[in-house]
Amino acid sequence: MLAHSVEAFLQHPATERVVVVAAETRMDTAKAAIGDLAGDERVLITAGGDRRQDSVRAGLALAADDAALVAIHDAARPLLPQGIITGLVAAMEESGAHDIMAALPVLPVTDTLKSVKDDRVTGTTPRAGLGRAQTPQIFRRAHLQALYESHDNGSEITDDIQLVEADGGRIATIAGDERLWKLTAPRDFAILSALAGDNAVPEGTAQMEAQTPVPDIRTGTGFDVHKFGDGSGPVMLAGVSIPHDRSLAAHSDGDVGLHALCDAIFGALADGDIGSHFPPSEARWKDAESGQFLSFAAERCAARGATILNLDLTLICERPKIGPHRDAMRERVAALAGISATGSRSRPPPPKVWASPAAAKALRRRRQPHCCLHPQILTAMPTAAARNGRVAMHRQVWINLATLGPVGRIRPAPGTWGSAAALLPAAALALGGNWLLEIGVVIACIIGVKAADIYEAHSGKKDASEVVIDELAGQWIALLVVPLDWRWWLAAFVLFRLFDIVKPGPVRMAERLPGGLGVMADDVVAGVLAAALLLVVQIMMTGATG
Numbered sequence: 001m002l003a004h005s006v007e008a009f010l011q012h013p014a015t016e017r018v019v020v021v022a023a024e025t026r027m028d029t030a031k032a033a034i035g036d037l038a039g040d041e042r043v044l045i046t047a048g049g050d051r052r053q054d055s056v057r058a059g060l061a062l063a064a065d066d067a068a069l070v071a072i073h074d075a076a077r078p079l080l081p082q083g084i085i086t087g088l089v090a091a092m093e094e095s096g097a098h099d100i101m102a103a104l105p106v107l108p109v110t111d112t113l114k115s116v117k118d119d120r121v122t123g124t125t126p127r128a129g130l131g132r133a134q135t136p137q138i139f140r141r142a143h144l145q146a147l148y149e150s151h152d153n154g155s156e157i158t159d160d161i162q163l164v165e166a167d168g169g170r171i172a173t174i175a176g177d178e179r180l181w182k183l184t185a186p187r188d189f190a191i192l193s194a195l196a197g198d199n200a201v202p203e204g205t206a207q208m209e210a211q212t213p214v215p216d217i218r219t220g221t222g223f224d225v226h227k228f229g230d231g232s233g234p235v236m237l238a239g240v241s242i243p244h245d246r247s248l249a250a251h252s253d254g255d256v257g258l259h260a261l262c263d264a265i266f267g268a269l270a271d272g273d274i275g276s277h278f279p280p281s282e283a284r285w286k287d288a289e290s291g292q293f294l295s296f297a298a299e300r301c302a303a304r305g306a307t308i309l310n311l312d313l314t315l316i317c318e319r320p321k322i323g324p325h326r327d328a329m330r331e332r333v334a335a336l337a338g339i340s341a342t343g344s345r346s347r348p349p350p351p352k353v354w355a356s357p358a359a360a361k362a363l364r365r366r367r368q369p370h371c372c373l374h375p376q377i378l379t380a381m382p383t384a385a386a387r388n389g390r391v392a393m394h395r396q397v398w399i400n401l402a403t404l405g406p407v408g409r410i411r412p413a414p415g416t417w418g419s420a421a422a423l424l425p426a427a428a429l430a431l432g433g434n435w436l437l438e439i440g441v442v443i444a445c446i447i448g449v450k451a452a453d454i455y456e457a458h459s460g461k462k463d464a465s466e467v468v469i470d471e472l473a474g475q476w477i478a479l480l481v482v483p484l485d486w487r488w489w490l491a492a493f494v495l496f497r498l499f500d501i502v503k504p505g506p507v508r509m510a511e512r513l514p515g516g517l518g519v520m521a522d523d524v525v526a527g528v529l530a531a532a533l534l535l536v537v538q539i540m541m542t543g544a545t546g
Helices: 002-010 024-039 052-061 083-095 141-150 160-166 188-196 256-269 291-303 323-337 392-403 416-432 435-457 471-480 484-501 505-511 516-544
Strands: 018-022 045-046 068-070 098-110 115-117 122-125 130-134 137-140 168-173 216-217 223-225 235-237 241-242 307-318 345-348 362-373
Touching: 002 018, 002 024, 002 083, 002 516, 018 307, 024 045, 024 345, 045 052, 052 141, 068 083, 068 141, 083 098, 083 137, 083 168, 115 216, 122 362, 122 484, 137 141, 137 160, 141 160, 160 168, 160 516, 216 256, 223 256, 235 256, 241 323, 256 291, 256 323, 291 323, 291 392, 307 323, 392 435, 392 471, 416 435, 416 471, 416 484, 435 516, 471 484, 471 516, 484 505, 484 516, 505 516
Parallel strands: 018 045, 098 168, 307 345
Antiparallel strands: 068 137, 098 130, 098 137, 115 122, 216 362, 223 362, 235 241, 307 362
């Protein structure tokens, strides 16, 4: 596949140099892939970086100093017609094109575009003015290098054309070609093979081999077991909270399904196991929800250029019953792994499938994923880079905000501990003036809604007890109306906890609001009720002393 793209560029008279940018660990693979072409003095191979922009910079560094134009092409589009290269060069060199900074091939959008949210159509996007961008994309070398040198290296670049757009540069388009089909899934091999056999392919376009290439498909198997503990449920299975009279003994939330799936994915990637990534010896993973583990494993998969094709699950237990929760498990696993629900299948066994006495003492889960590793080698210059772990880090920040770090995992009574943890920062704010505490309440409420939403989405638990940022906000509201005196603060603490635990009518109504809004609202209302009662007491005391 790589050789086809390299050969297509070398055959064009406008090409002075071809730079192949590959992952550092696959340099030898890239050299072997282009075969005898590696001996051409115009061909250079260099290592890319962790991100797209790092790989592009590496390619630009090897571009000829006197080159006026540079093209960036994705090797996943191996059927590159010579006419596309000619058209792009012409668009940059034709009369009056001196202010054109870039050009790219574009195909019209022929399908009707729908806006979709939660598997429901929310609207139709007009096709007028829309196009499907392809590669190669061509740029004025000096201009592109200047844009990369001035670019904030902290932000992610997903498309080089975007840099030119942001700079206000003019961008030309030429008619695209259906043969520039991009290889993104195993089924695309058959499509590319058919396109390569088309008699209309112009002379000079590299032909695909007669035999369709075989993708690197790997299968991993994971297994996990947790015994039942002495406490009461619920139990977490495949990201779903299931009512049960027994809990599972575990360092984290004990989700055997997600743990086994993580091990299967790590195994397919030859990337250790769940224990090496999330050691049970570390306190920060105590009672941790396992959804973040699976999301991390899926992101490691993507970072290696792999696609999860299918997930299969078998649960061996007599109880709890799995059938009523099967669809919820399937949807949950699919959401965490970033795949379609039809690619994740939860299969409960027949009744009494494991009839030994041990069935009542432990839960076992066996998971088997299939992963396809796609080539990440790019011709001339890269147009894609592996995703890194920043998404997982961003999510973990919000999870830590929701639980106030380790506070929400303290047992028993995490809510009370959350209220207690709110006192010290409240005192620090109050010393600077009550207005600081008021601002703190507003910020805590805004952050709390999003943090609670993210925690719920990745734990599968509504209003989880470990989310205590709502207690912080409610406690601060109760403290707003009292002087900075330990006796009044103790009264505010006790009253807020009372309203939060007893949940009188208004608090219970607020709790019914959806998502993170409901998580925060009930504690805000509890804080308001506590503050109102404290104000009444202060007024009565003032009247009595007057």
